Amino acid sequence: MTSPTTFAETYADVNQFYARQMQLLDNGKFEDYVRTFTADGEFQHTPGQPAAVGHAGIVAELESFNTRFAGDPVQRRHSFGMIDVRACPDGSLETNFYALIVTTRPGVKEPKVGPSCTVRDVLVREDGELRNRSRKVDHDQLFRG
Amino acid sequence: MTSPTTFAETYADVNQFYARQMQLLDNGKFEDYVRTFTADGEFQHTPGQPAAVGHAGIVAELESFNTRFAGDPVQRRHSFGMIDVRACPDGSLETNFYALIVTTRPGVKEPKVGPSCTVRDVLVREDGELRNRSRKVDHDQLFRG
Amino acid sequence: MTSPTTFAETYADVNQFYARQMQLLDNGKFEDYVRTFTADGEFQHTPGQPAAVGHAGIVAELESFNTRFAGDPVQRRHSFGMIDVRACPDGSLETNFYALIVTTRPGVKEPKVGPSCTVRDVLVREDGELRNRSRKVDHDQLFRG
Numbered sequence: 001m002t003s004p005t006t007f008a009e010t011y012a013d014v015n016q017f018y019a020r021q022m023q024l025l026d027n028g029k030f031e032d033y034v035r036t037f038t039a040d041g042e043f044q045h046t047p048g049q050p051a052a053v054g055h056a057g058i059v060a061e062l063e064s065f066n067t068r069f070a071g072d073p074v075q076r077r078h079s080f081g082m083i084d085v086r087a088c089p090d091g092s093l094e095t096n097f098y099a100l101i102v103t104t105r106p107g108v109k110e111p112k113v114g115p116s117c118t119v120r121d122v123l124v125r126e127d128g129e130l131r132n133r134s135r136k137v138d139h140d141q142l143f144r145g
Numbered sequence: 146m147t148s149p150t151t152f153a154e155t156y157a158d159v160n161q162f163y164a165r166q167m168q169l170l171d172n173g174k175f176e177d178y179v180r181t182f183t184a185d186g187e188f189q190h191t192p193g194q195p196a197a198v199g200h201a202g203i204v205a206e207l208e209s210f211n212t213r214f215a216g217d218p219v220q221r222r223h224s225f226g227m228i229d230v231r232a233c234p235d236g237s238l239e240t241n242f243y244a245l246i247v248t249t250r251p252g253v254k255e256p257k258v259g260p261s262c263t264v265r266d267v268l269v270r271e272d273g274e275l276r277n278r279s280r281k282v283d284h285d286q287l288f289r290g
Numbered sequence: 291m292t293s294p295t296t297f298a299e300t301y302a303d304v305n306q307f308y309a310r311q312m313q314l315l316d317n318g319k320f321e322d323y324v325r326t327f328t329a330d331g332e333f334q335h336t337p338g339q340p341a342a343v344g345h346a347g348i349v350a351e352l353e354s355f356n357t358r359f360a361g362d363p364v365q366r367r368h369s370f371g372m373i374d375v376r377a378c379p380d381g382s383l384e385t386n387f388y389a390l391i392v393t394t395r396p397g398v399k400e401p402k403v404g405p406s407c408t409v410r411d412v413l414v415r416e417d418g419e420l421r422n423r424s425r426k427v428d429h430d431q432l433f434r435g
Binding site for chain 1: 151153154156157158160161163164165167168218220222223224225226247249250251252253254255256258
């Protein structure tokens with residue numbers, strides 16, 4: 001992956017990056033997922049909780065979060081859509097998109113759908129590869145109507 | 146945004162345009178949403194109803210439609226997928242895609258899913274920016290099986 | 291469609307190809323859908339069943355599968371997301387993505403959602419057009435938790 005010069009190249013790279021990143025998360029490969037963040041990356045996925053910071057911090061947060069599925073295995077899928085990408089003067093990218101989480105239980109064809117979320121990322125390139133400097137997730141059910 | 150010369154550039158521009166456009170709608174910014182249409186744009190989102198025409202007409206239609214949520218606030222999300230883009234000889238774009246609407250109520254993690262729709266747009270460029278000349282929405286539950 | 295030289299071009303072409311391909315399937319145009327496969331293409335969409343091979347074989351499998359909807363018409367929609375595209379040295383493309391199937395019954399606004407699937411394709415170009423050499427679908431509800 002070389003540094004893109006067109007919006008089309010950036011947009012394709014971001015979509016590809018998210019596909020690989022979230023397949024890692026949904027396959028439970030937390031150690032690989034966390035390497036899609038910068039070393040000082042910030043990850044805030046639970047409203048009202050402070051962000052987890054750094055690779056060790058994010059892995060610990062993911063392992064803690066996923067204890068709720070211990071003894072009750074599920075296959076989760078995070079699907080991103082309506083991805084808005086803005087290039088910043090410093091070369092970073094700000095993205096803003098929808099995420100819908102779909103959770104399937106063994107033997108049950110109809111998954112549980114939700115929550116519906118919005119996500120704000122700051123992405124940077126390191127050695128030509130995209131990385132999350134930060135990710136902030138907001139949940140739709142917590143909106144102030 | 147300059148006039149794209151490759152399909153990749155066009156495809157990325159259309160996806161980005163839809164992301165920003167629908168985030169405006171889902172955030173209730175009707176006045177901003179309507180400016181993503183041409184001045185004489187047509188918007189037909191309710192089967193059997195005539196299209197709303199022009200900026201004032203579309204805003205009026207959206208405000209009328211959304212009175213159903215008055216006193217019962219919800220966060221709606223329109224997600225587009227499977228976007229087919231065809232370039233026409235006159236420089237306009239015809240798009241054809243799926244839309245799934247997801248509606249979340251405050252405090253309720255599992256959203257209501259549906260309706261599932263198909264959408265046909267005609268897009269043009271004005272001052273380099275994409276705009277809807279028309280949008281026509283069909284609802285799956287009204288199909289003739 | 292000329293042979294793309296950039297990742298952005300490939301990524302846009304793959305997304306466009308999938309949009310048209312699955313709209314054909316969801317519109318019941320099995321004869322057109324099957325022509326998006328190579329003449330010796332393989333299609334395996336039901337876990338534990340052997341792949342259907344070749345155009346006649348795939349059409350027969352689709353017609354057999356869809357007899358379940360005879361007398362009970364539904365509008366199905368296959369939406370792909372999180373598409374990961376890898377270019378292989380031989381010029382083929384390996385893709386890996388999520389698919390969510392949404393099924394609407396006449397007069398019922400809220401569709402049935404599911405199954406949630408993952409799909410692995412091998413795509414090749416014939417006369418400049420993308421084609422499936424193979425497609426393999428896995429269903430989330432059959433995972434080994």
